[in-house]
Amino acid sequence: MKLRLFPQEPAGLVLLAQLAGQILAATGTMSEILGAPASEHDRLAEELHEHESKSLDLHFALLTHMRTSFVNPLPREDMYALSRHLNDAMEKLDAAGELIALYKLDRLPKRAADQLEIISRQAELTVDAMQKLNNLDELEDYWIEMLRLAKRAERTHRVWVAEQLRDLKSAQYARHRDIADQLVDVTKEMRKVATQVGSIIVKES
Known part of the structure; x- marks a missing residue:
């Protein structure tokens, strides 16, 4: 049996999908940063700031929507948690790009x-998942795949830090470690989104 939670009011899910979409768009800008000269x-980095600003606007728009809408597609506390984690992920991705600019790093290793x-x-997975929150039967695979990706990110981070410690001088290591930590923190926030979805699935099953 398919689980449906108040599909009459989808605006909140649209806003959540748009929040995830800002992160996806920002990864394109970050990819440019990784391949661009320091100049x-x-x-x-300013483009990344614009993505972060749009993310914050969407977060506030969702809060306003929840306060003014009589029926929301999910309990308010779940929608707020999803929005907060998505916005936090965007903030950390923005911070990673800003650090690259501030440190004037010409190249980062492949681990980045x-x-x-x-x-x-x-x-990508989260954009799709946010649009399906009124049909939770379709989201178990999302939950599992997001956890798998988060574990992969943790392993990549450990290897990246070990390689930096081995290959770089202390000042260089500190700069690269800052960026590595910010990027893995983005993946942790995205994992929190999936964990919140998992919690919703369990509560509504």
């Missing part, structure tokens, strides 16, 4: 691109 980083690939995949 281009400030401009691209690996983490960005994971974040992009997490965002």
Whole structure:
């Protein structure tokens, strides 16, 4: 039997999908940063700031919608948690790009691109999942795949940090470690989104 939670009011789910979409769009900008010379980083970092600003606007729009809508597609506390984790993920991705610009790093190791690939995949899956929250039977695979990606991100982070510690001097290591930590934190926030979805599935099953 398919589970449906108040499909009459889908606007909140649209806003959640748009929040995830901002993260996906921001991964494109971050990909440009990883491939661009340091002279281009400030401009691209500004593009990331714009994505972060749009994300915050969507977060506030969802809060307003929940306060003014009589029927929401999910309990308000669940919608708020999903929105907060998505916005936090965007903030951390923005911070990673800003650090690259501030540190004037010309190149980052392949591990950075690996983490960005994971974040992009997490965002793609989450855009789709947010649109299906009124049909929870379709979301178990999302939950499982997001946890698998998060574990992959944690392993990539451990290897990246170990390689940095081995290959870089202390000042360089500190700069690269900051960025590595920000990127893995993005994947952790995306995992929290999936965990919240899992909680919703369990509560409504």
